[in-house]
Amino acid sequence: MDFYRQPSATSDLGRHRERLAGLPAEPEALGAVVRGLLIHNYTASVQGLRFSDARMSHMETVGAAAILDNVVGIDAAALDRERDAEQRMFGFCYHFALLHCALLRATGTPARIRCGFAGYFVADHWIDHWVVEYWDGSRWVITDSQTGRSDLTADDFQDGVTAWNLCRGGASQSEAYGNGELWGWDELRGSLINDVAALNKVEVAGWYWCDRLHVEPLDQPHQELDASLDVLAGLAADAEITKAFDLYPDLRPPADAVAR
Template sequence: MQDVDVWRTHTPFSDPGVHVGAIAAFPAEIGRLIEIVQGVLVHSSWLDEYGLDAARFTAAVRTTLPVARRLDDILARDPQPLDVPRPPERRSIGTCRDYALMLCAFLRAKGVPARVRCGFAAYFRQGWEDHWVTEYRDARTESWRLADAQIDSMLRHRNRIVFDPADMPRKAFLTAGEAWLSFRRAEADPGAFGHGETTGSWFMKVNVLRDHHVLNGRETSDWDRWREAAPTRRSVRDDDLEMLDDLAAHPDQKLVALAPDWLD
């Protein structure tokens, strides 16, 4: 593993830019930072649950923005200080990755080593759903902990979530590499892992590559374009298995510049 101090440094996507001063005034307690994130974002897949008309929005809201641009958008919608919670209709619309990235940015701004992780959550449906969370370093225990800034009161009530979103149990979320290795050890059914109706070892491969990119400072990559892959291209070749096993076991190794095979 790399030196944890690496994770105090912003990437181009996590850098809050001109908003760093506003973040400096935030409390350092992670639970409070999660509340601030929840007060400015609303998830594109749950608009109905927040009383918003999903038909008014387009697929463009799935685009992950750099934190500086996301904060610009939030303030353009409502110029109140960022730590003032907005009603859902005046929040910026994003996805789980935006929640994870913003919390990561806030923690880094506070000097806490933090990073975004790609993997699968067990608290959205039966099985394991594609999801992104924040992993941060606990100075007291010198260990990595998981936090999901998306878990607000609505989601907690709807999905009967009882754990602390600032300190999630590892059994609630598997990083992409952990999921892949459990499949390779024949301990898990790959059909239980995926995004909606897209499940199986091919999607697990996509997330292994996306998590590998994140741990090389790239919160987005061409692997996010997985929806473009034709059904006939959604397979894992036998000669990729050894490479994927190695990336799953050591996701923070030097970036393997592997382009998505459906783009060739």
């Protein structure tokens, strides 16, 4: 628990630590704070909101401190003041999960973000998504920082390790996993390495940096690569997190990896 209570390079609030004063410590209340600071790119589109190119570039932001740079650069009010939609940082599920995780760790709650697939956006499909797990004293509780759904079950969310193992074992079909544009094995591979990285507290989004995953065709099985990923997933499932990346350093995100 101490490992997940301490900040990572990406979840360290750094210069913004003084802004924690007055924030709630209760995990779900902190999730509500995050939703008052950020707006999802899809939500903005549905609401017909228009943002400048500079504001839209916030989608590429990595790191909780950088997220808060954007937030207070738009509106310097206290973090517990809910912003109007137009005054929130433009981002996606990764940003919601990372900022929530950072606030949880900073207020003493062990937490980690998980990359995987949500089953509640599109019927009979698993859509790639980032969520937060926090330790409530007896178990890990999964919460969706973007939507406010809490205490997610296996029917709601599959982390990248679980989804990979289910599809490789034939219990699930790879074509049901994706994001509206990309479906199948590429999505499963990318979510797996993102999930294992996040378990290591290396919290980045996207996997364009990983040359090892650039195989053709992307949405089909690849014997050599997938065999390596089976080992990675097995180690992660057995909580051998550090060993997983020690064995396959080419699947570890580089220090300069950024969200796409």
